[in-house]
Amino acid sequence: MHNCRAKEHSSPPILSGIVLFAWIISISCTFVQTVSGQANFTERGVPASPQNPDSLLIGLKTNYNSAVGKNNELEAAGYLQQIGRLLFISGHYPQSLDYLLKAEKIFRNRGQKKMLAANLNMLGELYYRTRRPQLARKQYDEALIIYQNLRQESGKAEIYGRIGHLYEKREMYDSAFYFQHKALHSYELDRRTDGAAKIYENIGSIYEDLGKYDSAYFYFNKAYALNARTHNARAQVEVVNNLGDVLRKTGRFREGLAYSLQSLKLAQTNGERYQISSAYNDIAKTYNLxxxxxxxFHYLALSRSLLNDIYSEESNKQLALLQTLYEIEKKDNEIAQLTQARRIDTLISIATGIVIVLIIAVAALIISRQRLKIRNEQKLLAQHKQVYEAQSQLMEAELKNKKLEEENLKQQLETKTQELSSYTLHVIRKNQLLEDLRARLDEMIKDDKRDQRKQIKALSEQIGEGLQDNRHWEEFRGIFEQVHQSFFDRLQQQTGPLTANDLRLIALIKMNLTSADIATLLGISQDSLRVIRHRLRKKLNLAPGDNLSAYIQSI
Structure with missing residues (x-):
């Protein structure tokens, strides 16, 4: 890494010619750094601007369009990345960022981790060049994670070196050393001698910034030895130049001059014009010292003349590239407009065709639906007519059946009523007969004939038991419930618990029998019947003025 700060000298109040000349050289060094920083990115492994960037851009753009035409998205992304790299090298950072971001999106979507990491590395360098170190670090960190997952030591080493350079520019030298040593370790694991040489050069530059020239000289020498082993003459140019800088800064001017002359020769051999200009400038500073x-003055004039030529050529390249970019963008816009117009025309044609087809289809559908509706209505009307006729026939049949059922029920009811009445009359007659027999037997008991009194008494008791026999009551209740359906259920819902005798009395009242008939059926006297009726009124919770028979008939 070059350090163009001229060595300071004390001077008398009147500015001497030597000091004035040193000031001119310092100004020239600043000019060299400015121009070199804009167009020549050989520092830290970034290639210099190509000879014909406009032609190269046209070729890359043509290849990109071809890949898009073949629907090869991944190949297209590769060309986007190359275009972004070319624009980055040429100093067109906004345009470069646009192409690199497009390539990054495709690499992410397609899961191309290795290509994505390389793209992130380039984006990080772009953000660094545009003085956005935080964004640069973010890209480097993501690329580092990918390289770690892929176990690619060379990729890790390059990222470590770039992060170390970020810390160096922020004058955080401990962190810069840490990451440069991590980069060196990764390059050694991958046996990348050229990468290790570059890291040795970076470490030497940090020591040079700190003013520790012995350490800087040591690491520059290690880089020199590795480049010599791999015959990397191009990388050797800057290392030799750095060695000359360190010797010059430590007062060893003639030794430093030898290295600067060697750097000039290497640069001329490899055609490195920026390095030639830089070597001229370093030689001028040494001769000044x-x-x-x-x-x-001679070498300074050579440096400035060469820089002017380089600057003029680079300006022409920049203008040509800008013109090419403008023409490409103009052409792309025209193509996009034509494509959009064609798409719109195609869409309009397709939409018109679809609308016509839809209108025909809708019309056919409406006609078909109307016909189908008419047929369905006719079928439905016929079905309704059939259903109506069937329902009418069914209703007539049901009506006849109901009439027959009603007549049958009436006949059954009349039969049951007659049976109930006959059965009741039969029971009444039987009980009356038994009651008469018992009365006569009671009179005979009163006679003094003791022998037959005992037999007659037993017969009277037997007759009494016959009067109280419940078997006839069960038969009576069965017939009663057939005639008066659910009567006892409704009764239980309206009153409290009732005994069997209570239910028997209520059933006889429901049949509208007289009190004398009820007393005869129950085998009790009418006085006893009045007492039982009184108790039943209380159980039914009837008011004093309510009629018991009317209440039972209402149930």
Missing amino acids: LVRNDSA
Whole structure:
């Protein structure tokens, strides 16, 4: 890494020619750094601007359009990344960011982790160049995670080196050393000598920033040795230049001059024009320190002349590239407009066809539906007519059946009523007969004939038991419930618990029998019947003025 700060000298109040010349050289060094930083990105492994970036851009754009035409999204993303890289190298950062972000989206969607990590690495460098270190670090961290998951030591090493460089620029040298050493370790695991040489150079640059020139010289020498082993003459140019800087800063001007001349020769051999200009500038500074101002002016003039040529060429390249970008964007916009117009025309044609087809289909559907509706209505009307006729016939049959059932029920009811009446009369006659027999037997008992008194008394008791026999009551109740259905259920709902004798009395009252007939059927006197009726009124909770017979008939 170059450090163009001129060594400070004390000077008398009147500015001497040497000091003035050193000031000119310092200004020139700043100019070299500014121009070199805009167009030559050889530092930290970024390639310099190509000779014909406009032609290269056209070729990449043509290949991208071809990939899009083949629906090869992944290939298209690769060309997007290359276009973004070309624009980044050429210093067109906003346009580069646009292409790189498009490529990143495709790589993410397609799960291309390795390509995504490389793209994130490039985005991080772009954000660093545009002075957004926080965004740069975010890209580096994500790329580092991917490389760790893929177990790619070279990828990890490159990211570690870039993070270390971020810390170096923020003058956080402990962190910078930490990440550069991690990068060195990863390169050594992957046996990447060229990468390790670059990290040694980065570590030397940190020591140079700290003013620890012996350590800086040590690490620059290690980078020099590795580049010599791999015959990497291009990387050697900057390492030799850095060695010359360190020697010059430590006062070893002639040794530093030798390294600067060696750097110039290597740069000329490899055609590295920026490095040639930088070597001229370093040689001029060294001659200035050796108080050889004529040589210093000579090399300074060579540096500035070469920089002017480079700057002019780069400006022309920038203009050509901008013109190409403009033409490409204009062409893309025209193509997009034509494509959009074609799409709109196609959509209008398709929509018109669809509308016509829909109108025909709807019309056919409406006609078909109307015909179907008419047929269905006719079928439904016929079905309704059949159903109506069937229902009418069924209703007539049901009506006849109901009439027959009613007549049958009436006949059954009349039969049951007659049976109930006959049975009741039979029981009444039987009980009356038995009552007369018992009365006569009671009179005979009163006679003095003791021998037959005992037999007659037993016969009277037997007759009494016959009067109280409940078997006839069960038969009576069965017939009664057939005639008066659910009567006892309704009665139980309106009153409290009733005994069998209570139910028997209520049933006889329901049949409208006289008190004399009821007393005869129950085998009791009429006085006893009045007492029983009084008790029943209380159980039924009747008021004093309510008629018991009317109440029972209402149930």
